Amino acid sequence: MTKSELIDSIAERTGMTKKDAQAALEATLGAISDELAHGGSVTLTGFGTFKVAKRAARQGINPRTGAPVAIAAARVPRFSAGAVLKGTVNTPVRA
Secondary structure, three states: OOHHHHHHHHHHHHOOOHHHHHHHHHHHHHHHHHHHHOOOOEEEOOOEEEEEEEEOOEEEEOOOOOOEEEEOOEEEEEEEEOHHHHHHHHOOOOO
16 A cells, blocks of 8 residues: 555545545654654554664675675664554455
8 A cells, every 4th residue: 555545545434635634644654753753652552653773783794795884873663563453464354
C-alpha cells in the first residue's frame, strides 16, 4: 500500500475528504517523527511502539574493494508491534 492508497483508505473509512485525510496523516506522521527526533517514543496501545535505538560504531567492508570502512554510530528508529496487531496479522484470511 502506498501513501496515496493509505490516504484513500482513511478517507473512505472516516468519511473525510481526501484532502482532510492527507492532512490528518501528515500531522500524525509529523508528530511521530518530531517525538522520535527528540529521543522520545510513541506508543499506540494495541498497535505498537515507535522508539529510537542507538547503533554502535562498527567496522564494515567495502564490497567493491574489500577495504575496511568505519561506520559511525547512529540513532535509528525502531518499531515493535503490539499484541493486537500481531494477532490481526496472524489471523487467517478467508477468501
